[in-house]
Amino acid sequence: MLKKFTLKNYKxxxxxxxxDFENTAGYQFSTDCITDGIISKMLIYGRNATGKxxxxxxxxxxxxxMFGGRHYIDTGIFLNxxxxxxxxxxxxxxxxxxxxxxxxxxxxxxxxLRDEExxxxxxxxxxxxxxxxxxxFKNLEYxxxxxxxxxxxxxxxxxxxxxxxxxxxxxxxxxLISNVALGNDxxxxxxxxxxxxxxMVTAGNGMLKMPRRMNGSFYELLEDSNRxxxxxxxxxxxxxxxxxxxxxxxxxxRELYFWHEKLVPFYETASSGTLxxxxxxxxxIPKSWDPSFIYLDEFDAFYHYxxxxxxxxxxxxxxxxxxxxxxxxNTNLMTNRLMRPDCLFILSRVGTLxxxxxxxxxxxxxxxxxxKMYISGEFDRYE
Amino acid sequence: MNNYQGEVRKRGQNLLIVEGYHEKNKLFWxxxxxxxxxxxxxxxxxxxxxxxxQLYDDIVKEYGEEWEKENEDIDLPFxxxxxxxxxxxxxxxxxxxxxxxxxxERHDTNFSEEKILEMQRCFVDATDMGKLYINYPxxxxxxxxxxxxxxxxxERKIPVSLQPGKEYKALVEQETILGSKIDFPHRIDDLxxxxxxxxxxxxxxxxxxxxxxxxxxxxxxxxIDNALQGVVAGxxxxxxxxxxxxxxxxxxxxxxxxxxxxxxxxxxxxxxxxNISKANRIQYEQYQIPENKxxxxxxxxxxxxxxxxxxxVSKDSAIxxxxxxxxxxxxxxxxxxxxxxx
Numbered sequence: 001m002l003k004k005f006t007l008k009n010y011k012x013x014x015x016x017x018x019x020d021f022e023n024t025a026g027y028q029f030s031t032d033c034i035t036d037g038i039i040s041k042m043l044i045y046g047r048n049a050t051g052k053x054x055x056x057x058x059x060x061x062x063x064x065x066m067f068g069g070r071h072y073i074d075t076g077i078f079l080n081x082x083x084x085x086x087x088x089x090x091x092x093x094x095x096x097x098x099x100x101x102x103x104x105x106x107x108x109x110x111x112x113l114r115d116e117e118x119x120x121x122x123x124x125x126x127x128x129x130x131x132x133x134x135x136x137f138k139n140l141e142y143x144x145x146x147x148x149x150x151x152x153x154x155x156x157x158x159x160x161x162x163x164x165x166x167x168x169x170x171x172x173x174x175x176l177i178s179n180v181a182l183g184n185d186x187x188x189x190x191x192x193x194x195x196x197x198x199x200m201v202t203a204g205n206g207m208l209k210m211p212r213r214m215n216g217s218f219y220e221l222l223e224d225s226n227r228x229x230x231x232x233x234x235x236x237x238x239x240x241x242x243x244x245x246x247x248x249x250x251x252x253x254r255e256l257y258f259w260h261e262k263l264v265p266f267y268e269t270a271s272s273g274t275l276x277x278x279x280x281x282x283x284x285i286p287k288s289w290d291p292s293f294i295y296l297d298e299f300d301a302f303y304h305y306x307x308x309x310x311x312x313x314x315x316x317x318x319x320x321x322x323x324x325x326x327x328x329x330n331t332n333l334m335t336n337r338l339m340r341p342d343c344l345f346i347l348s349r350v351g352t353l354x355x356x357x358x359x360x361x362x363x364x365x366x367x368x369x370x371x372k373m374y375i376s377g378e379f380d381r382y383e
Numbered sequence: 384m385n386n387y388q389g390e391v392r393k394r395g396q397n398l399l400i401v402e403g404y405h406e407k408n409k410l411f412w413x414x415x416x417x418x419x420x421x422x423x424x425x426x427x428x429x430x431x432x433x434x435x436x437q438l439y440d441d442i443v444k445e446y447g448e449e450w451e452k453e454n455e456d457i458d459l460p461f462x463x464x465x466x467x468x469x470x471x472x473x474x475x476x477x478x479x480x481x482x483x484x485x486x487x488e489r490h491d492t493n494f495s496e497e498k499i500l501e502m503q504r505c506f507v508d509a510t511d512m513g514k515l516y517i518n519y520p521x522x523x524x525x526x527x528x529x530x531x532x533x534x535x536x537x538e539r540k541i542p543v544s545l546q547p548g549k550e551y552k553a554l555v556e557q558e559t560i561l562g563s564k565i566d567f568p569h570r571i572d573d574l575x576x577x578x579x580x581x582x583x584x585x586x587x588x589x590x591x592x593x594x595x596x597x598x599x600x601x602x603x604x605x606x607i608d609n610a611l612q613g614v615v616a617g618x619x620x621x622x623x624x625x626x627x628x629x630x631x632x633x634x635x636x637x638x639x640x641x642x643x644x645x646x647x648x649x650x651x652x653x654x655x656x657x658n659i660s661k662a663n664r665i666q667y668e669q670y671q672i673p674e675n676k677x678x679x680x681x682x683x684x685x686x687x688x689x690x691x692x693x694x695x696v697s698k699d700s701a702i703x704x705x706x707x708x709x710x711x712x713x714x715x716x717x718x719x720x721x722x723x724x725x
Contacts, residue, residue, distance in 0.1 A: 361420040361421065361422060361718070361719055362510070362718050362719055363718070363719040363720060363721070367508065368508070368510055368511075369508070369510065369511045372475075372476065372510065372511055373479065373510050373511075375394075375476050376394055376395065376396075376475070376476050376477055376478055376479045376510075377394030377395035377396075377477070377479055378395070378479045378510065380394060380395055
């Protein structure tokens with residue numbers, strides 16, 4: 001699991017910001033927010049434009065580093081606009097059973113690494129400084145990767161300046177995982193396995209009214225009447241009462257409808273809340289694997305307060321071990337019935353992230369009305 | 384000019400609802416000075432004077448007779464401002480602390496066991512609707528220790544017939560060993576104002592603070608001398624200085640290498656521990672609490688149960704009595720018990 005994440009000089013985060021998933025405060029309630037001593041359900045609040053979405057993008061960055069993939073590529077400005085540093089620092093600390101793994105890297109842009117370093121159980125396995133062409137692979141045998149043909153890798157680095165299209169430098173970790181036969185119990189396999197299952201889901205914006213063709217694969221799934229029924233049950237359970245039907249049109253396309261005396265096309269008429277919920281379903285539930293980490297940005301932007309609660313409770317049941325970070329403006333969720341003061345965070349205007357239990361000198365108890373306290377300014381020094 | 388800016392909301396306010404101003408003002412001022420972690424600035428406190436039955440009637444007027452049974456979400460800043468400042472309404476969502484401090488006042492003509500119980504049951508959270516602290520028989524009970532520690536506090540009670548309030552106040556002033564410590568800042572202020580005619584409040588305050596910040600015997604004379612420069616007339620300076628050196632020496636805080644505030648913080652801790660033991664004695668008939676169990680015992684206390692006991696033992700106007708107990712200083716322990724631990 002991810003123990004700690006640290007970030008610096010990325011987008012609006014000029015100074016270092018970190019999330020320490022191990023920093024729990026021992027509350028005896030809402031214990032389902034903690035898994036094996038690590039925060040597994042976290043809810044982040046913050047005023048508009050404090051960087052809640054950017055924080056999610058930063059957390060997911062390791063996925064791009066390790067596996068590439070264009071769909072996550074973000075074209076916006078990458079480095080902090082007030083900083084003179086030329087790279088942004090990312091550090092991920094993991095715990096896999098009894099092993100500690102730290103993967104650190106710095107990026108010039110979302111394409112280009114400056115350096116990377118892997119540390120396992122306190123031992124530096126390798127470090128690559130692409131800027132100065134300094135490489136150190138001295139402890140590869142510690143992870144049984146001494147057979148890696150380093151020369152091959154270094155050759156691939158050496159593409160010369162005259163090339164017309166300059167390929168971004170390949171991170172060594174990515175190369176290592178795909179080029180060396182590692183045992184199934186290898187810690188790198190565990191890392192890859194975790195990172196591959198990291199997801200970011202943004203509910204709040206544009207992608208709700210998807211063109212029909214993009215829904216093709218989803219409709220294909222819904223062909224299975226059990227799957228369709230499952231979606232219907234999900235919607236009903238979360239508070240949207242409806243009956244769904246999937247029809248095949250004469251041109252071979254499929255279309256989803258609300259069942260009525262006259263069928264009503266789903267995507268053209270569904271409410272924002274319904275669309276958001278279906279999108280959430282589409283992106284999570286039918287997957288054949290369970291996510292290891294989900295960043296749910298503004299997950300309940302269109303939800304009734306009761307639905308938002310139901311969705312959180314559902315996540316707890318369905319993904320007890322998955323580390324889920326949600327962001328929201330819905331203060332009704334700021335309650336000890338559902339969460340706890342060490343799992344509720346405030347992201348401030350100056351880029352600091354503070355758990356409620358550390359945002360006041362007052363000892364927070366189960367009976368406290370956290371929402372009211374937040375609104376009346378109890379934590380305002382950290383907002 | 385645009386008109387983008389609307390009304391500016393001011394959050395983080397504090398409401399202190401009390402009966403008489405002076406004693407309570409003084410006590411809470413000292414508490415907030417000695418426990419700066421509580422992060423309440425005296426200037427941000429809205430002090431509202433009323434009595435508990437008047438307040439009860441105001442609540443009924445707004446929320447109806449059944450407010451307690453129906454679990455109404457009472458907004459005290461609203462109730463009070465509506466009555467007092469109808470064109471400047473305030474709401475509890477802007478308040479981080481709402482504290483109600485009232486005397487038990489069994490002899491009040493409006494006294495009602497039922498009403499006071501309803502209030503005690505309802506107002507239990509300073510961060511939400513508000514927290515009611517009832518002092519027995521009145522606020523001055525926080526000074527009612529005759530030595531430190533004071534084992535006799537376990538059985539300290541007063542007959543119901545001891546009234547009116549000033550009778551009890553006189554008794555406390557006769558017996559207390561805390562009075563002169565607690566009043567010390569005000570005594571310095573009085574000395575400067577009344578005897579040496581320093582009329583500038585700010586000057587007095589600054590001078591006073593410097594004296595209270597002294598924490599070593601060796602620097603005492605120097606600091607006092609400096610503090611007085613430009614505050615009192617030159618020819619009276621030596622007189623004031625030696626008077627103050629004498630007072631500070633008698634207070635004893637400099638001899639423990641603590642500032643007055645640090646010293647008083649320890650005193651408050653002891654007062655709180657005495658009153659936790661006493662409450663435990665009232666509710667569970669056990670005064671002695673094992674050294675490391677105060678927090679645990681404190682969390683078991685129930686102010687409503689204590690009020691019921693007090694109502695019961697004070698029923699008979701001839702032989703009834705009231706246990707001496709101060710609950711409003713629990714505010715510190717409730718805020719964070721760590722503050723009262725060593």
